[in-house]
Amino acid sequence: MRNPYLSFFFALSCAMLYASTYLVFAEVPVSAKIAFSSWRHRNLDIYLMNPDGSEEVRLTHHLARDGGPKWSPTGEQILFSSDRDGAPGDWDLYLMDADGSNVRPVFKKEADRSSPTWSPDGKQIAYSRWEQGKSFIYIASMDGKKEERIALGRQPAWSPDGTEIAFIVGAPRDPKRISMLDVRTRKHKFFFPPKGPAWVRHHSWSPEGDQLAFAWYNRVEFNVEEFKLETVYIVNRDGTGLQQIIEEGKRAVEPVWSPRGDALIYSQLDKNDMQQIFKVTLDGGEPVQVSNPHFRNFVGDWFDPAFALPVAPQPQLLTTQWGEVKRK
Numbered sequence: 028m029r030n031p032y033l034s035f036f037f038a039l040s041c042a043m044l045y046a047s048t049y050l051v052f053a054e055v056p057v058s059a060k061i062a063f064s065s066w067r068h069r070n071l072d073i074y075l076m077n078p079d080g081s082e083e084v085r086l087t088h089h090l091a092r093d094g095g096p097k098w099s100p101t102g103e104q105i106l107f108s109s110d111r112d113g114a115p116g117d118w119d120l121y122l123m124d125a126d127g128s129n130v131r132p133v134f135k136k137e138a139d140r141s142s143p144t145w146s147p148d149g150k151q152i153a154y155s156r157w158e159q160g161k162s163f164i165y166i167a168s169m170d171g172k173k174e175e176r177i178a179l180g181r182q183p184a185w186s187p188d189g190t191e192i193a194f195i196v197g198a199p200r201d202p203k204r205i206s207m208l209d210v211r212t213r214k215h216k217f218f219f220p221p222k223g224p225a226w227v228r229h230h231s232w233s234p235e236g237d238q239l240a241f242a243w244y245n246r247v248e249f250n251v252e253e254f255k256l257e258t259v260y261i262v263n264r265d266g267t268g269l270q271q272i273i274e275e276g277k278r279a280v281e282p283v284w285s286p287r288g289d290a291l292i293y294s295q296l297d298k299n300d301m302q303q304i305f306k307v308t309l310d311g312g313e314p315v316q317v318s319n320p321h322f323r324n325f326v327g328d329w330f331d332p333a334f335a336l337p338v339a340p341q342p343q344l345l346t347t348q349w350g351e352v353k354r355k
Contacts, residue, residue: 054125055102055338059331061292062086062096062105063304066323073107073127078285078292078306078329080317086127091115095142096327098125100149100336105328106133108141120154134171144185144192149336153183153192164194164208177213180206182228187236197224202249205230205241219262226257229281233288234334237264240272240282240291254278259293261309272307273314279305281326286334292317294326 060075071092075084087093091111098105103125108118112132118141123130134140139157146152149169156165156174162181167174180194190210196217197203202224208215219227219241226244233239244257255278261270272291273279282293290308297303297320304318304326318324 055332055335056125056330057332059286059329059333061304061317061329062098062327063318064094064096064325064327065319066325073105073327076317078317080304080319083319084127086123087130089130093121094325094327097143097145098328098330099145100147101338102330102332102335103338106143106145106152108143113137120152132171133167133169134174140165142182144183146185147187147189147336153177153185155181155183164192166192166210178206178208178215182230184230184232184239186232187234193218193230193232193239195228195230203227205239219266221266231283233284234286235288238262238268239264240284242280242282242293255296259291272309283326283329285329286331292326292329294324 059078061078062073062075064071064073070090071094072085072087073093073096075086076082086105089109089111091109093107093109093111095108096105097107104122105125107121107123109121110117112119117139119137120133120140120143121130122133140154143152143154151166151168153164153166155162161179163176164178164180164183165174165176178194180196183192183194185192192208192210193205194208195203196206203226204217204224205219205227206215207218226246226249228242230239230241238261240259240261242257243260244254246253246256256275258271258275258277258279259273259282261272262268273293273295277295279293279295282291284291289310290306292304292306294302295305297316302323302325303316303320304324305314306317307314
């Protein structure tokens with residue numbers, strides 16, 4: 028005869044194990060999503076949409092400004108900049124789950140941090156930190172307990188293989204260059220343009236790490252009347268193969284690669300001079316606007332679970348839970 032207490036114990040054990048397993052696995056989008064920021068209702072918030080612009084979902088609802096979203100390598104979390112805990116314009120870094128829940132600061136001590144980028148393994152971040160009237164590149168652990176200043180510059184972008192960080196060198200109102208920092212040695216050297224500073228910014232690594240996309244105002248002297256001439260280029264990691272991707276005249280900036288590496292999204296002025304998000308395939312396709320034309324929209328990041336770092340369960344939690352069940 029079956030022991031009813033044993034049956035009850037077995038059912039309870041299975042239920043507890045299922046519950047603990049469910050909590051261990053994080054929620055990750057099941058299809059490709061673009062995270063972006065949009066100026067609506069007199070505020071800047073973070074949204075998600077499909078790569079074709081459909082199914083917009085608002086993630087942040089704070090009165091402060093939230094922008095610059097960056098997907099974690101697994102797609103479980105989004106790193107972003109916000110001035111929610113300081114004076115307007117005093118940015119710092121925050122994390123939230125992929126559905127917009129569980130918003131929390133990365134660091135306990137506030138500072139002016141922005142432009143974050145993840146390491147490929149998701150264990151560290153690099154970012155810009157403004158202090159003493161200058162912008163510096165920092166690296167920190169994801170628990171925010173250890174910060175290291177590594178270079179004078181801004182807009183870091185971690186390479187897909189984790190060995191380099193590309194960043195911008197140059198004062199805000201001066202010509203700039205893209206520089207490459209060796210993560211192991213902490214040494215860096217100029218990359219582009221090779222002959223001297225120019226008006227470059229917003230660089231982004233290709234998924235394979237063999238190319239960079241960036242925005243470039245390809246003129247010797249900056250003329251505010253010609254700012255719409257800034258546009259998107261691609262160059263190989265070895266400095267060869269420079270290509271102009273978008274025609275001049277529309278101020279195309281902030282290029283970001285698709286996870287597959289066959290397309291770019293970028294911000295561009297529309298016919299009403301409103302910043303919008305466009306997508307272009309790299310096989311010669313025509314740019315297509317994918318953002319809502321009624322609001323100003325700014326590129327963030329593109330995630331696709333088919334190309335993501337796998338989400339691993341935490342065996343120590345399962346083992347501990349199962350051990351407690353068995354001991355009872």
